Amino acid sequence: MKLVLCYGDPSKMFDIQALAHKLEVPWFSSAIDLPEDATHVLWVSTHGIALGKVGDKMPTATSVDFLNPTLLYRLRTSGKRQGLGKAVGLDKVAAPTVLDATAGLGRDALVLAYLGCEVLMLEKSPLIHILLEDGLKRAKAAVSVLLNKAPHRMHLLQCDALQRFAEIKQGTATQPDVIYLDPMFPTRQKTAMVKKDLALLQEILGVEENFANLLQAARSCAIHRVVVKRPGNSLSKSLPVPTFVVPGKSAHFEVYVNSSFSSSR
DSSP states (O other): OOEEEEESOGGGHHHHHHHHHHHTOOEESOGGGOOTTOOEEEEEETTEEEEEETTSOGGGSBOOOTTOHHHHHHHHTOOTTSHHHHHHTTTTOSOOEEEESSOTTSHHHHHHHHTTOEEEEEOOOHHHHHHHHHHHHHHHHSOOTTTTTGGGGEEEEOOOHHHHHHHHHHTSSOOOSEEEEOOOOOOOOSOHHHHHHHHHHHHHHOOOTTHHHHHHHHHTTOSSEEEEEEESSSOOTTSOOOSEEEOOSSEEEEEEESSOGGGTO
């Protein structure tokens, strides 16, 4: 990938310079001036920050938009006793703390925060972290009755998951009630937008090759349980057998229980 930055508003010049320094990439004021070997563009404008391929326009680029109508509809139809909520234990306890160790574009983290969880999102990629940071900032500034306090329950850290797990074991980081893992897998969703966004994430982050090690480390750090999101309805043959499974339409959740919530609350 050959990444460049491009801005469409002079008022965003400071943002461009700061982002270019963080990512160590060149920046341009016009898409016409982009170098021939550029493959991806990080667009910065008054509408936020978005990532796309050279040749794509900013409106079709990938951004973190927690006010997206499709995502807001998901919030309205999510419940504590359904899918993700049940997997993290919201049918048993009001507000567990969740460490989302593979945050991606933050959509599952938003659902968990909307349902009452305090969520710490980890993202190791500086590029994806920038998108998340921008989306979270805009969500916190927005006036949305539906979002309510959800964005303020979401916290973001640029960090590799294994590094954070090591800090938890050393006692220098807080041990969460639940650790949530959503490893990259080939998308089965039907909408073009979801396919495009996940394809871009896979291009940047790749596929987690040592997920079994990541899961093992997570299980030694969570107080109550580890939740793994997987495609389809078939159990993962390469992973330990989970304590129980929460089924879903396009994905299911494999839950590994360390202790019941009632044992400490």
